[in-house]
Amino acid sequence: MTALMIQGAGSNVGKSLLVAGLCRAARRRGLKVAPFKPQNMSNNAAVTADGGEIGRAQALQALACGLEPVVDMNPVLLKPESETGAQVVVQGRRLTTTRAADYPALKPRLMGAVQESFARLRAAHDLVIVEGAGSPAEVNLRAGDIANMGFARAADVPVVLAGDIDRGGVIAQIIGTQAVLDPEDAAMIAGFLINKFRGDVRLFDGGYRMIADRTGWRGFGVLPWFGDAARLPAEDALDLPHARGDGALHVVCLALSRIANFDDLDPLAQEPAVRLTLLPAGQPIPGDADLVILPGSKSTRGDLAFLRAQGWDIDLAAHVRRGGHVLGICGGYQMLGHVVRDPEGIEGPAGETPGLGLLDIETVMTPDKRLTRTRATHAATGLDVEGYEIHIGRSDGPARTRPFAFVEGAPEGAVSADGRITGSYLHGLFRADAFRTAFLRGLGATSALGYEATVEATLDALADHMEAHLDVPGLLALAR
Known part of the structure; x- marks a missing residue:
């Protein structure tokens, strides 16, 4: 058991929380587990103990693993500075600022840093759970990819594809992803799961079977909406509600x-x-x-x-x-x-x-x-x-x-x-x-919150939620 990758059928399908929950579930099984995201794009960074910076989601995932965050957990961090340009942070340190149009030329250089960081984590842990970025269905970005299938194939890591049913069209999300992928990329996908379901899960039985029949991929379950996700640090400002609480x-x-x-x-x-x-x-x-x-x-x-x-x-x-x-x-x-x-x-x-x-x-x-x-x-x-x-x-x-x-x-x-x-x-x-x-x-005003204890309890609740609704043992058994 060495590594497993969660990719999404679209952006913001809940990959970060799925990885955090799997990390906590693996840790509770006695495994030495670490998170990894080859490339992240976020202006919400965490500072590591050695004075580097990584995406905030990887810091939360490290907490789920019981680890201090280190720069190897997110070797490439893109921090947007304008509509068309971003600062490029490599292994915790600023490398350059580049326009989006010029970024593909950097990718070959960045893949070396990605593989180096992944190798260090893999050597030091029983299991590494990898989070993709965006979606592998963005095949226009496939050349030189370091975030999804480019990484999965280079590192020989099996992939589980997550779909977001809350936004609608999840059947098309997953079947359509298989349809546009290169066959060798599609072969890396070992299965799928459905995230953010609201209501009676049995109502989706037919859709779930259709996805499995059309793709030939193994289904690992349907995860109902996890309402307590709001108690965990968000990485994307779009995830923040405009109003919260009534104090x-x-x-x-x-x-x-x-x-x-x-x-x-x-x-x-x-x-x-x-x-x-x-x-x-x-x-x-x-x-x-x-x-x-x-x-x-x-x-x-x-x-x-x-x-x-x-x-x-x-x-x-x-x-x-x-x-x-x-x-x-x-x-x-x-x-x-x-x-x-x-x-x-x-x-x-x-x-x-x-x-x-x-x-x-x-x-x-x-x-x-x-x-x-x-x-x-x-x-x-x-x-x-x-x-x-x-x-x-x-x-x-x-x-x-x-x-x-x-x-x-x-x-x-x-x-x-x-x-x-x-x-x-x-x-x-x-x-x-x-x-x-x-x-x-x-x-x-008065305070009635133990914040750190609340985050820890919520990570445990997330792992419990995933254990109850997904085939977590089957997911972990995929790792190679």
Whole structure:
């Protein structure tokens, strides 16, 4: 038993959670298991212990395995910076920024890194569970593929194809995938499963048999909708609901066009006392907002322009006049200052953009990227805060004399004189129950959540759910 790959009949069919659940199920069988995704595209990254970055989903899958995340779990990470270009991160480090049209020329070079990382994981574990990207049915992208069938064939890893019945057309998804695949690629597929079923599963018996008969593939079951998935960190901003909870404290997060590392919201979304709104473009900031969060961004100056185009700068000024609170995290922190300068054109065209002027700081973009896990002490309460930093740029100014926290005795972040505007480079700060409790208390709300324990319990529940409805022993037995 060495490796098994879950590919999808389309994007967002639930591959990441299927892999996480299989990882937890394998771990509970006493297997030393690790996750692997050859290529991921996400601006929601996790920082590894060795100072690299990987997709957030692979960090969750590592947790399901009881492992610390390492860069080999996601050797190629694409971080979109524009509609047509992305930063390419290889084995945890930025390699280059490339246009989508130029990316295929890089793939042969990247396959070596993918195979190298996979070989290390395979040698160190009983089982590696691999997640594909997008769909192998995108045969126009097959040349030089490193994410789906190109990898599966190079590494000789059997594939199970997952279809998403919730979006409709799942029969066509799976049978159509077989129809468009090269026969040698199709031969790698050992079976299929159906994900996200709502209602009486027996009603799909005929469709399930039709897929098996038409494809000749083995069926591994129909997985009903797993409602508690919302308790696990999401990797794609599209997976975040626009509103969650009905608590008295209204927290509004601006859905920036290049929102990044939005897992900061996950613990708040589960707090019973909180009503969280992820505000879409074109909607005004609600007048009843108690706290407005400016999240991380992959393009600070670009998202400042986006923010102004929505009129959110005017809404924020009104929110502050009403006595509301504002929290800027990473790129959001940079936006709160007087100006963001990018003299070398690191994030886009060289130049500078006026900030919101809510904190007395200025930011200069620098080539060096800070990637680190960080332990800090919250200045106002003395509580420990654990988070991570993943940013370029330095911020400084008079407001830094009122830091948000201290890191090894040095000030981190900034707070306005009246205490209502806060900025910090620390992501993940709300994961710590004690700090989150104190933060919410300062806004007049109470906490009733043990976040880390909730995530662990949900991973166990996910594995139980899969064991009850899928042929998990059969899936694991496929690995070779």
